[in-house]
Amino acid sequence: MIETEHLTRRFDLFTAVDDLTLRVEPGEVLGFLGPNGAGKSTAMKMISGFLAPSEGCAAVCGHDVVAEPHAARLALGYLPEGAPAYAEMVPHAFLRFIADMRGLRGEHRRRRIDTVVEQLHLGPVLYQPIATLSKGFKRRVGLAQALLHDPPVLILDEPTDGLDPNQKHEVRRLINTIAPEKTIVVSTHILEEVESVCTRAVVIRSGRVVADDTPAGLLARSRYRNAVTVAIAEEIGNAIDVLKGLPGVTGIERAADGHSVTVFGEDGLDTAARVRECCQVQGWTVTALRAEGGRLDDVFRDITASETAA
Amino acid sequence: MRAIGAIFRRELTGYFVTPVAYVFLVIFLALMGALTFYFGGFYERGQADLGPFFGLHPWLYAFLVPALAMRLWAEERDTGTIELLLTLPVTTAQAVIGKFLAAWVFVLFALVLTAPMWWTVNYLGEPDNGVILAAYIGSAFMAGGFLAIGSFVSALTRSQVVAFVIGFVLCFLFLMAGYPLVLDAFRGWAPQGVVDAISALSFQAHFESIRRGVLELRDLIYFFGLIVFFLFANVTVIEMKKGE
Structure with a gap:
């Protein structure tokens, strides 16, 4: 579960996220929508514990991200914007590093690595430096990293950016498969994604929530609905x-x-x-x-x- | 502890999967050797000791260590991996320590590879091996000091080149703190106490006594304190600059 209360982040004079109050329950896939610069990524950075809020608070599975960062991070899988990964490493070593950082050990560690490698079809590139991988593979390495410890909460910043249509379909299917037990927040600017994976859509503009509805509810607002x-x-x-x-x-x-x-x-x-x-x-x-x-x-x-x- | 260990292993392995390690080791060892023999008058002195060899260490560290440290944080910020790293279950301090220790161990490894110099003097004569050991320990701590400065500077910028240049200048100033080059800039206006304090910060002065075989606790404490101070500053800078 993810809760935010009056979450606000200011940079100098400009307010990136303004009084964001949200509650996302297990089983929900929340699509976070908004134009570029609307504050989607900043909000996600705060929930993931990377940026401290200027005001308000955020909690992951009941753990406040500022007061109990360790517990909150253990419960969270996070794909940061642009799916960063250590370019000189091969995916296998990278995933082992993430597993070590997350305290996965022995047989469990091996099983989890095998599982995400299979889920994201990383087999063919497992021993190629990440720097040499295509954009699609890099994105999937980032997703694998986020899913590795099978977290109850996932925050994915543009998970399908740079993927070809088949890969997009695969990733959406994967999200749909794991969605029932998890709390998932997905930011995207691809609107079809909202219809295919999300149970709820939150639109933000200039850091404020301007719509919070089901995808069907949003569609019903269209003047083209009938x-x-x-x-x-x-x-x-x-x-x-x-x-x-x-x-x-x-x-x-x-x-x-x-x-x-x-x-x-x-x-x-x-x-x-x-x-x-x-x-x-x-x-x-x-x-x-x-x-x-x-x-x-x-x-x-x-x-x-x-x-x-x- | 677990997180520090994982970061330490990743970083240390990282040196060896890129050319960084090999370039650094080759240049470090070649310069150490060449400068000791040509400028240090290794043979001409007719003494079986490593005085000239250790005398070079501060100067070589001043530009090689910033080259090693420049990528520590600048690269993480430039590629965005800092966001990945610092949202894993790890504190910023643990990440700073893990990275610092990996780089330090790497420099120590380079230092160990200079052992042939030690064999050589033992082959040629009967040096005081206690003095040599003390100098090695002092050199290791001094390298840590330079490295902490380099790591701190690396967190200030996302450009590795900028990190190198500033790191080098800062290391050089610390090295020269006991010399007129730095002290004259303060003598005219600052009280004598300040000038003395700056002079006391000199790497050179603290290393010099160790090099002569006087391994005093206060010199080690100086280097250790310097490392702690700059790593603390390192953590603070990372926390401050995360939002940019």
Whole structure:
């Protein structure tokens, strides 16, 4: 479990994290979202015990990270920003070093190293200097290091950054596999990641929480949540007026290609059925019809940009 | 203790998987040998002792030890591994001590490799081996002093080059603290007590008596105190600069 209360960090004049109060329970995978410089990494650095808070406190499994750093760190696996690792070492020696630091011994140590090597497919590079590894392998070495002692709490700063789509999929699957018993915080700017691994999404901007919801809840804030995009062979200009007049349609937007429009429906309306029915009645040739669902990037932009403009 | 041990082993192994160890050892031993014979007048003196050899140690340490120490913390900060290291179950003090001890043991290893000099004087004559042993012990402590300064400076910056240059200058000033070069800068305005205190900080003065075979506790305490002071400063600097 992770708890923070009024966690704040100031650098000179600038407040990186401002009054962050969070509680993350076991079984939760919290996606930490926000534009670059929003304070995600600073918040994670404080929870991991690297940076001291200017105000407020953070606790990992009930251990305050400042008052009981040792106990808090034992319970925590941390992947710092950029997945740093000692470049001159080979992954095997690196993992053994981390195991020593964490007090894993003998048979248990060997088993845990074997397990993470297998989980992250590090077998082929186990004896190559980390400096020579690809970005994807480096990231996975960092993840292996964080998972090594099988901690109840994991804080992963951009765990899939630099991975190719297959590797991303693998890492997300891994997170999903271990998630039920663990408390996990993942920071990311890849929004699809939130939908595929997170049970909860917290969006921060300028160090403050601006949204705390389930991914589905965030999606529901999208203006596209009940929208349908339709393309027809006929002149779109006339069609727009007809579609606009349909009951339950709240808005319409013409696409740049000139042939398709996005129709926004009010909540509870089956927009796709309504549009299809209308096309049949009008005798238009429908070349494409697509339900939009919510767009997370849209919500993200709305939430994180709105107040900066104001 | 466990964490210090793990860091110590990692660091010490680290010297030998990169060229650092070999370059350092070769240069250290070659310079020691060459300078002792050419500048120290090893043969011409006609004495079976290691006086000229130990006389070189402070000067060689002043630039070789900062070269060894420059990466200790600057590299950790530059590559971001400091965040990894200091979020493991270890205190900053333990990390500083583990790294320092590894570097110190490495310098001691280099010192042990100079044993052929000792064999040579024993082959050529009958030196006072007690004096030689005392000088070796003094040299080991002095190396620790230089190393603590280097480690502290390395924590001040993320650039290893800057760490080397500042480390070298600081080591050089400590070495020269008993000479007019440094003392004259203070004589004009500072009270005599301050000048004396600065003079008392000189590595040279403390090592000189050890080198002559007078292994006094106060000289060892001086070097030990210096190590403790700079490692303490090292920890403080790391804590202060973490947020940057």
